[in-house]
Amino acid sequence: MSALSIESLRVRFGAVNVLKGIDMEIESGEFIVLVGPSGCGKSTLLNVIAGLQSSSSGRIEIGGRDVTRVAPADRDIAMVFQSYALYPAMTVKGNITFGMECRGVPRVEREAALDRVAKLLQIGHLLGRRPSQLSGGQRQRVAMGRALVRDPILFLFDEPLSNLDAKLRVEMRMEIKRLHQRVGTTMVYVTHDQIEAMTLATRIAVMHQGEIQQFADPQTIYDAPANLFVARFMGSPPMNTIPVRVEAEGDKVVAVLSNDEGGRESLQLPRSREALAAWIGRDVLLGLRPECLSLHEKNDYGDGNNAIAHLSAQVEMIEPTGAETMALISLAGVEAMARLKADARPSIGSRATFAVNMSKVCLFDPQTELRIP
Amino acid sequence: MRSPSVSARQGPVLSRQRSQRRVWAKWVETFAKGGAYIILAAGILYVVGFTLWTMWISLTDSTLLPNYAFVGFKHYSRLLQSRVWQVAYINLFVYGVAFVSISCGIGMLLAVLIDQRIRAENLFRTIFLYPMALSFVVTGTVWGWILNPTIGAEHFVRGLGWMEFRFDWIVDRNMAIYTISIAAVWQASGFAMALFLAGLRSLDADLYNAAQIDGASPLRMYVRILIPAIWPIVASVLVILLQLALKTYDLVQAMTAGGPGIATMLPTNVVYDYMFQRGQMGEGSAAAVMLLMSLLIVILPYVVLQQIRRRGQAPNG
Amino acid sequence: MVESRSTGRAGGRFALYAVLVAFAAFYLTPLVVVFLNSFRSLEEITQTSVLGIPHAIRWENWAQAWGSYCIGGICSGISPYMWNSVAIAVPATLLSTLVGALNGYLLSLWRFKGSQIAFGVITFGVFLPAQMKLVPWAITLRALDLSDTVTGLTLIHIVQGMSFTTLFCRNYYVNVPADLINSAKVDGAGFLQIFRRIVLPLSPPILIVTVIWQFTNIWNEYLYGITFSEGSHRPVTAALMAFSANIAQAREYGIESAAVLLAALPTILVYLFGGKYFLRGLTAGAVK
Numbered sequence: 001m002s003a004l005s006i007e008s009l010r011v012r013f014g015a016v017n018v019l020k021g022i023d024m025e026i027e028s029g030e031f032i033v034l035v036g037p038s039g040c041g042k043s044t045l046l047n048v049i050a051g052l053q054s055s056s057s058g059r060i061e062i063g064g065r066d067v068t069r070v071a072p073a074d075r076d077i078a079m080v081f082q083s084y085a086l087y088p089a090m091t092v093k094g095n096i097t098f099g100m101e102c103r104g105v106p107r108v109e110r111e112a113a114l115d116r117v118a119k120l121l122q123i124g125h126l127l128g129r130r131p132s133q134l135s136g137g138q139r140q141r142v143a144m145g146r147a148l149v150r151d152p153i154l155f156l157f158d159e160p161l162s163n164l165d166a167k168l169r170v171e172m173r174m175e176i177k178r179l180h181q182r183v184g185t186t187m188v189y190v191t192h193d194q195i196e197a198m199t200l201a202t203r204i205a206v207m208h209q210g211e212i213q214q215f216a217d218p219q220t221i222y223d224a225p226a227n228l229f230v231a232r233f234m235g236s237p238p239m240n241t242i243p244v245r246v247e248a249e250g251d252k253v254v255a256v257l258s259n260d261e262g263g264r265e266s267l268q269l270p271r272s273r274e275a276l277a278a279w280i281g282r283d284v285l286l287g288l289r290p291e292c293l294s295l296h297e298k299n300d301y302g303d304g305n306n307a308i309a310h311l312s313a314q315v316e317m318i319e320p321t322g323a324e325t326m327a328l329i330s331l332a333g334v335e336a337m338a339r340l341k342a343d344a345r346p347s348i349g350s351r352a353t354f355a356v357n358m359s360k361v362c363l364f365d366p367q368t369e370l371r372i373p
Numbered sequence: 374m375r376s377p378s379v380s381a382r383q384g385p386v387l388s389r390q391r392s393q394r395r396v397w398a399k400w401v402e403t404f405a406k407g408g409a410y411i412i413l414a415a416g417i418l419y420v421v422g423f424t425l426w427t428m429w430i431s432l433t434d435s436t437l438l439p440n441y442a443f444v445g446f447k448h449y450s451r452l453l454q455s456r457v458w459q460v461a462y463i464n465l466f467v468y469g470v471a472f473v474s475i476s477c478g479i480g481m482l483l484a485v486l487i488d489q490r491i492r493a494e495n496l497f498r499t500i501f502l503y504p505m506a507l508s509f510v511v512t513g514t515v516w517g518w519i520l521n522p523t524i525g526a527e528h529f530v531r532g533l534g535w536m537e538f539r540f541d542w543i544v545d546r547n548m549a550i551y552t553i554s555i556a557a558v559w560q561a562s563g564f565a566m567a568l569f570l571a572g573l574r575s576l577d578a579d580l581y582n583a584a585q586i587d588g589a590s591p592l593r594m595y596v597r598i599l600i601p602a603i604w605p606i607v608a609s610v611l612v613i614l615l616q617l618a619l620k621t622y623d624l625v626q627a628m629t630a631g632g633p634g635i636a637t638m639l640p641t642n643v644v645y646d647y648m649f650q651r652g653q654m655g656e657g658s659a660a661a662v663m664l665l666m667s668l669l670i671v672i673l674p675y676v677v678l679q680q681i682r683r684r685g686q687a688p689n690g
Numbered sequence: 691m692v693e694s695r696s697t698g699r700a701g702g703r704f705a706l707y708a709v710l711v712a713f714a715a716f717y718l719t720p721l722v723v724v725f726l727n728s729f730r731s732l733e734e735i736t737q738t739s740v741l742g743i744p745h746a747i748r749w750e751n752w753a754q755a756w757g758s759y760c761i762g763g764i765c766s767g768i769s770p771y772m773w774n775s776v777a778i779a780v781p782a783t784l785l786s787t788l789v790g791a792l793n794g795y796l797l798s799l800w801r802f803k804g805s806q807i808a809f810g811v812i813t814f815g816v817f818l819p820a821q822m823k824l825v826p827w828a829i830t831l832r833a834l835d836l837s838d839t840v841t842g843l844t845l846i847h848i849v850q851g852m853s854f855t856t857l858f859c860r861n862y863y864v865n866v867p868a869d870l871i872n873s874a875k876v877d878g879a880g881f882l883q884i885f886r887r888i889v890l891p892l893s894p895p896i897l898i899v900t901v902i903w904q905f906t907n908i909w910n911e912y913l914y915g916i917t918f919s920e921g922s923h924r925p926v927t928a929a930l931m932a933f934s935a936n937i938a939q940a941r942e943y944g945i946e947s948a949a950v951l952l953a954a955l956p957t958i959l960v961y962l963f964g965g966k967y968f969l970r971g972l973t974a975g976a977v978k
Contacts, residue, residue, distance in 0.1 A: 052582050073588030085579035089601030099587035402880030409796045412789055416852045417808055420815040423826040430825055486710055500714045506961035508910030510927045511954045515720045518740045529739035567969055620819050623912040644821040661821035
């Protein structure tokens with residue numbers, strides 16, 4: 001039985017289509033992350049799932065039950081908000097037990113549930129405090145406690161880490177992941193940070209302009225993005241996209257790009273001629289992640305890996321980060337980022353030879369922006 | 374192209390003019406700054422000086438004119454024992470409690486109603502708040518007419534046929550003080566509403582959402598969460614209304630002139646009565662000082678509470 | 691703020707509006723009553739009470755209220771007192787606002803040792819009841835030979851208003867970034883120059899609030915008005931109160947209604963046009 005099922009969901013505000021037909025099925029125990037830039041509709045989708053906003057058309061089922069017209073309190077969900085929304089005039093204990101009070105849960109049960117949650121999140125010593133007396137990380141945990149105590153089918157998170165500083169964010173991210181592993185409740189999590197998405201999710205839904213661009217597990221999203229938007233949004237720095245032309249050389253296919261000196265480079269594509277038959281002679285975009293580009297070492301003819309190709313490009317800028325050196329290079333009229341070894345220091349303005357790992361490249365149709373399979 | 378000899382001659386003249394201008398500008402600045410300090414000092418002197426002056430006079434034997442013969446706390450003890458002063462404070466208590474509680478109640482009710490996303494919100498708010506733009510004299514005069522049994526509501530209802538209708542509170546010794554409360558509530562409850570509404574609006578929108586998910590009914594949401602969340606504003610409003618009640622003078626004069634008898638006399642009326650109508654400046658000043666003390670009793674706890682609150686908050690992190 | 695769901699709540703919405711309209715009626719009734727009365731004759735009013743619709747519209751009430759109604763023995767209507775109020779309120783508002791801006795500027799952007807205390811003391815003046823200042827003012831005005839003059843009252847309101855205007859302006863100016871002032875100081879600008887070129891241009895919002903607040907309070911003020919003025923020098927609030935001193939003749943409620951409306955008109959207009967600035971003045975007093 002799926003934990004959440006969404007069918008043809010549409011949300012319209014006046015003339016604006018905020019959500020344009022969302023379909024999604026989530027199994028019990030999954031950790032789904034809705035990720036996308038501001039305005040893509042992810043928060044709206046979350047609010048509609050919660051019942052805080054109504055949809056213009058479509059259907060939502062939670063735990064097999066149609067909840068499209070059901071009030072938020074009766075959907076068997078719990079939510080953690082970006083600003084935590086802790087009730088300022090109540091103690092931590094009051095905050096956590098308020099929902100149970102509203103539902104008429106007897107005192108003994110309330111205390112037991114409170115105990116359980118306090119131990120799980122280690123907030124037992126905070127129970128008597130008011131929210132204004134808590135730090136950001138503590139407030140976050142109390143907000144999670146308030147949600148946990150409901151024992152819901154679905155846990156909803158609305159960018160809960162945005163208000164924390166970088167270090168705390170990493171800590172709390174791991175806590176949420178650990179929580180999911182212990183408790184196993186289905187979680188739907190909204191964020192604009194694609195690193196959070198990659199690290200937390202079992203499946204990611206990348207959203208843009210009210211539509212789901214791709215809904216798949218993190219590795220698939222990373223290695224086989226469905227379209228240019230997903231390719232450029234996920235991954236930091238984003239995937240390089242280079243204009244090339246597909247040509248046949250015997251029974252192999254190559255991607256041909258013009259280098260800045262008027263010459264041409266050809267990179268062998270790990271695809272069969274039949275697979276790309278329709279594309280021969282046409283211009284496409286080559287998707288290359290920065291880690292697929294490295295400086296060619298003279299004696300390093302690799303591991304006999306046929307998927308290494310070579311090209312020369314001009315180095316525009318280097319950014320040593322300590323763990324590695326990022327290089328901005330220009331080729332085929334566009335700029336691309338390469339991830340070089342930490343001690344690589346090519347001189348700026350010079351041309352260098354780069355090794356390209358072709359096994360992970362993607363090809364995109366420039367018109368439809370879809371990935372060519 | 375100027376010849377070197379000419380510019381050499383003009384040079385010192387020009388720079389002298391420029392430095393003269395600079396000296397003049399500096400004088401203006403110093404003068405202005407000094408002037409500002411003097412004005413500030415005058416303001417401080419005014420507040421402190423006049424307060425102390427009145428306190429001093431309250432300890433002297435002044436009647437029609439100030440007379441600086443010291444009599445100690447004679448006026449204070451006389452006042453505390455005088456019937457009119459005691460009645461004035463009882464009236465103040467009755468009026469004050471009714472005024473503050475009803476104004477807050479109505480203000481909160483209206484704020485909550487308007488918070489429900491209604492149409493024509495601006496129109497309602499304008500209507501609820503306009504009485505604050507009126508003088509208490511206007512309010513008192515008009516309400517005095519409406520509540521006057523001869524030409525007001527009682528007369529009107531009797532004219533409709535109900536001959537036994539009575540609404541002569543304003544001339545009834547026991548009920549007159551409530552008429553003052555009615556007029557005062559009419560004037561100030563819009564103010565309470567405006568502040569409460571601003572407070573509710575400043576709350577995090579997700580508080581409503583969280584409460585919805587928790588399953589709180591609208592009533593519970595407001596009573597348990599939202600209104601407590603704006604309690605600092607509620608406290609402010611209470612203090613402001615209380616000091617407004619303490620300072621009420623014009624309204625009473627306009628509506629009842631303190632009557633019938635002394636049934637609606639408030640401490641402020643007693644002060645004026647002694648100072649200018651009975652020619653008892655010393656005693657009037659003592660009454661004024663006691664009024665000030667009452668005000669401080671109301672304000673000080675609030676100020677202290679604010680300071681405590683400010684220190685009790687944890688840093689964000 | 692609570693999103694209403696589906697038609698089940700239609701009944702609730704109706705009750706909501708009903709209550710709001712009922713209260714609106716409560717607040718509007720006195721205004722409507724006075725307005726209608728201002729067109730009615732005395733006979734009508736005494737017959738059917740102040741709550742009624744005019745049978746015949748008596749426009750003369752307004753002319754008489756303005757120019758010929760007898761108040762406290764002087765039969766010149768309410769116009770001379772309106773002009774007195776104008777002569778008091780306008781200069782007092784402008785000057786007290788200017789002084790407040792200067793004080794606020796000095797206290798917030800030219801901090802000196804004790805500026806916090808100075809601010810506290812001046813603000814205390816806001817809470818000080820008027821009664822505490824009656825006797826000192828009486829003595830002071832007599833000494834300056836300004837008793838019972840419009841100038842005397844204007845002076846009182848200027849000094850009196852300083853507390854409020856300083857409070858408003860100082861709390862506004864503390865939000866001016868110190869760096870703005872510092873860079874001006876580095877450029878060589880002095881006290882007055884910074885005020886004129888930098889601070890004053892930033893001030894319109896608070897100046898509007900202050901002017902609205904001061905004008906309303908000064909126009910509506912009564913206690914000082916009645917204590918420190920006499921006869922034809924009175925402000926309009928004192929004149930309204932003098933109606934009940936007419937023992938020699940019958941009270942003409944119709945004319946008096948017109949007079950009341952005339953007296954209330956300036957501040958009501960300020961309120962309607964002032965809009966959010968009026969409210970900001972109220973809240974500025976609250977959030978201390």
